[in-house]
Amino acid sequence: MSAILKISQLSLCLRYAGISERILRGISLAIDSGEVHGLVGESGAGKSILGQTILDILPRIAVIESGTIDFDGQNLLRLAPTQRRGLLGSEIALIPQDPMTALNPVRRIGQQLADTLVLHLKLNRKDALDRACELLEEVRIKHPRRALRQYPHELSGGMRQRVLIAIAFSCKPRLIVADESTTALDVSVQRQILRLIRELQVSSGTSILFITHDLGVVAKICDRVSIIHSGRILESDAVKRIFSMPEHEYTRALLKATPRYDHGKHQFRPIPKALISTLQLEAKEYDRRIRDSVDA
């Protein structure tokens, strides 16, 4: 299968008031078309920043140092802003983390859904609203006609996440970045939402980059997974292999640190401090090498 998204040697740092902190250190990652690719890491590993880089919503202090992001044969980082904006929503979409804040509080659900359709599919407002109604049905919202006229605060978190999923899939994009899309939901709703995303993904053939810190979620939805720490990809493989024969020491520690109800309480072990400091040392080593090569 051909890769729809190919990131190579991507480095990025945050610069503020003369202080520079590297967040991504030579990330290389390929996502095949039609695959759900998990990106797993702790807080601060750089997983969300990677998603933001793809979507062009980086904070202002972020500076991309090197690397390429090839989407469908063109380097996103080299595209003109208008071209890149043309891809967003139509070819690359986002399912955001927090459904409570990701919708505009003062606009009706229907209007917000219609925006994307009017913008990319060039529908008129009326057709867009009809299509929006169908989309809401596809994400199993019970009274789609009514929901179109409602405001975000009138819907529950799960319902809002469904609306956001409908928006993401509305133009049949080829890549969706799901940034911790189920983290803000409670566990039962989370399961429904994961199933919904998987179904829509299978029927549309969209690739998904699924950013999460939850290995349980990865096991449910992903085909392949990459483990990220300190801005470096440690390991990248099929989900089955990662769970059965993890190669990297950190992956093994991460698996052991996941509480599972079918194991005893004693099976749960935190990630050893020594391992974390080794990884951090390696990251510092990477920074030093980069600095040396620049100086030389």
Added chain:
Amino acid sequence: MVNVRPDPSFVYRICHEPRAVFGLFVLCVLTVIALTAPWLAPHDPLEQDLLYSFLPPTWYPQGEGSYLLGTDNLGRDIISRTVYGTRIALVVAVVAASLACLLGTVLGLLAGYFGGKVDLVISRVVDIWMSFPAVLLSIVLVAVIGAGLHAVIIAIVIIDWTRFCRVVRAETMVQKELDYVASGVTIGLSRIQLLLNEILPNLVPLLIVLLSMEMGIAIVVETILSFVGLSVASDTPSWGNLIQEGRQYIHQVPWLLGLPVFCLIFSVVGLNALGDGLKQVIDPVSRR
């Protein structure tokens, strides 16, 4: 369905906020008076009757039945003149406040959203603008543009857009960092679309509040300029003109001042209460 605890409707909340109710009442009264002035006024406001000059209110022994609150130095009816003065006050309040709102909002949005040099230029202009004493500046402006109602309106817009600009800029900076704006970026909206379709609707409550307060301010400024003779022609009935005429005879016939001063206070207090009340109703933070 999921509609767990529906917010009480907007109308319901307004009805339970006394200040907003009072403010709306004042605004309605002013509007009705201004619209029905020809029917409401018992006399022609310009009609002079020198035989009946300085008539006291009707309950005084020398009072005349048809001149309820008496007449001025030229025998013109006080009530009729004040009623017609409402028209000028309201026109200035609505037009000047709306235009100031428009100008300030556009510049505030640009400064808040684009930041950087745009913000720097607009904010410095606002700072400098606000350091001028408002009344002095308006007098200078009207002196330059020439007296008249349009000049008064232009002067108010030029002076008071900064109030809107500052607040809108600050709120835009807050709003643009929120998640829904980032969501807007990821569906490919352009910056103008983000600004007008996403951010601006979130500023509407704020603008309504500012607008109602600005209407009160505009009425005061118009009265001041009338008072110093820089607004409408001096025989045209406006509250400022009435107050200024009343001032000349304050020792002999103090009742000339009564009604126009009451109207001025009534409308400004009412519009401020409207702004405060609406803020209470709209702003979820102060509602708690």
